Amino acid sequence: MTLPLSNIRPDDPGYELVRKRVLELTGIDLNCYKRPQMLRRLDAILSRCHAPNLQALAAELKPGSEVLKEFMERFTINVSECFRDRPRFEQLQREIIPALARRNPALRLWSAGCSYGAEPYSLAIILKEAGLSQARILATDIDPKILEAAKAGESFTANDLRNLSKDVAARYFTPIAGGRFRAADALRPFITFRQQNLLGKPPAEQFDIVLCRNVTIYFTEESKDAVTQHLTSTLRPGGILFIGETETIHRPNRFGLALKSTSFYERAA
Numbered sequence: 001m002t003l004p005l006s007n008i009r010p011d012d013p014g015y016e017l018v019r020k021r022v023l024e025l026t027g028i029d030l031n032c033y034k035r036p037q038m039l040r041r042l043d044a045i046l047s048r049c050h051a052p053n054l055q056a057l058a059a060e061l062k063p064g065s066e067v068l069k070e071f072m073e074r075f076t077i078n079v080s081e082c083f084r085d086r087p088r089f090e091q092l093q094r095e096i097i098p099a100l101a102r103r104n105p106a107l108r109l110w111s112a113g114c115s116y117g118a119e120p121y122s123l124a125i126i127l128k129e130a131g132l133s134q135a136r137i138l139a140t141d142i143d144p145k146i147l148e149a150a151k152a153g154e155s156f157t158a159n160d161l162r163n164l165s166k167d168v169a170a171r172y173f174t175p176i177a178g179g180r181f182r183a184a185d186a187l188r189p190f191i192t193f194r195q196q197n198l199l200g201k202p203p204a205e206q207f208d209i210v211l212c213r214n215v216t217i218y219f220t221e222e223s224k225d226a227v228t229q230h231l232t233s234t235l236r237p238g239g240i241l242f243i244g245e246t247e248t249i250h251r252p253n254r255f256g257l258a259l260k261s262t263s264f265y266e267r268a269a
């Protein structure tokens, strides 16, 4: 698919003004993201906010402003669904989690870039079904608004549940108003939600499984490497890094990782 080019020139001086304001207000450094994608998103934000240029946009980027909200909405792409890439999730459920739980049933999982929660609630379903009541999931995202939705666990549509069997969907999701579904209370004690920028400091905890899926696609190669380093540093020896269907880690041994099977990398024991 060829994406349309942005109307903003790559050397537009307003870009640096926007970058500085965004960094001050959100801790997000646009230099860590691929420039062409950022320009396309800024183009969309300019027309949504009726701003004539990037200088005018930068002036409107203020704490709590509509323009800042619009920026966050367009910048963070929140697409997700339960058991996304179902064959890999089934492998996680059938092989990877049982093997790690045999060593230590109090598993620690981290869903990095959890969006509105489809990923951590999917993990909670697996843990609940396996009777791993001592296991816990940390779910993080950079976007505070999407994290609020994840905590509420009420943003799921029928499409989010399409990879679940009818039985499992009925056991863990209840229909609510507006065609939405609410995640069951039984799943909630497994998950702690926290705001976190993957390009900042890693969490202090150590994990058996880290999921970072469909988050770094717009990061520069340098930032991707920094994130892989950061994620690996939180993995216990023998722990697993689970990435997205369209992603790969080049020369994983640079990070002390080995490809186990498609989408799964193991940290050297």
Ligand SMILES: C[S@@+](CC[C@H](N)C(=O)[O-])C[C@H]1O[C@@H](n2cnc3c(N)ncnc32)[C@H](O)[C@@H]1O
Residues within 6 Å of the ligand: 076, 077, 078, 079, 080, 081, 084, 112, 113, 114, 115, 116, 118, 119, 140, 141, 142, 143, 146, 196, 197, 198, 199, 212, 213, 214, 215, 244
């Ligand atoms: C497309 S969603 C992926 C959701 C889920 N992991 C999945 O694969 O279905 C990407 C998420 O990454 C988050 N994100 C983007 N940049 C981030 C960063 N620097 N640190 C943490 N989260 C980030 C976005 O807010 C968004 O919710």
